[in-house]
Each structure stands twice: as C-alpha cells, then as structure tokens.
Amino acid sequence: SGVAAEFASLLTRGGYVMIPLLVLSIVSITLIIERILFWVGVNGKTSLRRLAKLNQALRTGDAALVRGLVSDDRTPYGRVAVRLVEEGANDAVALEVVEDQRGRLERYMVTMSTIITAAPLLGILGTVLGIIQSFELLGGRSTLTDPTEVAGGIAAALLTTAFGLVVALITIFPYMAFRGQSSRALGRLEAMVAAGQEGDRRAGRSVGNA
Secondary structure, three states: OHHHHHHHHHHHHHOOOHHHHHHHHHHHHHHHHHHHHHHHHHHOHHHHHHHHHHHHHHHHOOHHHHHHHOOOOOOHHHHHHHHHHHHOOOHHHHHHHHHHHHHHHOOOHHHHHHHHHHHHHHHHHHHHHHHHHHHHHHHOOOOOOOHHHHHHHHHHHHHHHHHHHHHHHHHHHHHHHHHHHHHHHHHHHHHHHHHHHHHHHHHHHHHHHO
C-alpha cells in the first residue's frame, strides 16, 4: 500500500500528462510480454530443430514427412512449409507465403516504435506545462516569500520528462531485439523457400527421367 500511495503521489505531482504516459507504459509492457512469448515459440530450440527437419524434407521433396512435421506446428515456419508443399515453391508462391507471414513477425513493431518516439515528447510537454505554471506562480506575486515553491514545481514538472525517458528506454531495447528476431526469421523463411524450390527441381528431374 505504501508503494501504491507513493506512486499515486508521483502521478499527482507530475500532472495530467502522467496519465497518458502511464497508459503507454502499460501498453509497452503488455506488447513486450506478448512478443517474448511469440518469439520463444518461433525461435526456441524445439522450433529450430523442427525447422532443420522441415528444410531437409523440403529439399528431398518428401511432402508426407513435411505434413507430419507441421501437423501441430502453428509457427510461421509450419504454415509456410504447408503452402510450399500444397502449392509448389515457384517464385510467385514463395513471395506470397513469405509476405503473408511478415505481418505476424513484425506485429506491434509500429506501435512500439511510436511509443519510443511519443513517450519522451509527452514527458517534455508535461515539463513545459509545469514550468509555465511555476512561472505563472512566480509572476503572480509581487514578492516571493518561499522560493522552494517554485523550485518544487519545476522539480515536479521534470518528473514527466524522466518518466517519458524511462518508458522509451524500457521499450527500445526489446524493440531492437524483436527486430533482430524478425530479420532472422525472415531469413529462415527464405531458406525454406530455397529448400522447397530445390525439392521441386529434384521432383521434376525424377519425373523427367522416368
């Protein structure tokens, strides 16, 4: 309860701008948790081991093995593998299946990028508004009996800038990590497409030889 009371006091001292900053912080943490769970499932050891088997099966053109491997696979790798087996791995299908999964891989990236930009700006806005109020307090008095009132107002105003920077810092490091994961996942999807195309070529040669 003491922590909650102190936090409520912090919000009160920071002014109304602290409310949207608090909302941004909650949204950011929620998205970070969701993305962590997503990427653990997509690029975890189990998923990568299955991916290696999928690439081998695609390379050899073993459609039955591919379907067996992805029967319970809901990752982008599994969905791409199914499409490659069912529709072939020609360039048009390859481009379409990779682009279909790009949205899942880059989900919420725009939102997180916006939070990284908006949080410090909101913090600065809160600080400017607080300083304006402090100077209005100073200008409204012919004599200043207690300078700490103005100093306290400015200190409280700076809280929003500090909070905005904290929100941005909390968001930017996971954001960069998720972008890296997305780039690696797209590279793996392209490798799957290449394996599928190799499998199609082998199947074509086999048919031709027959």
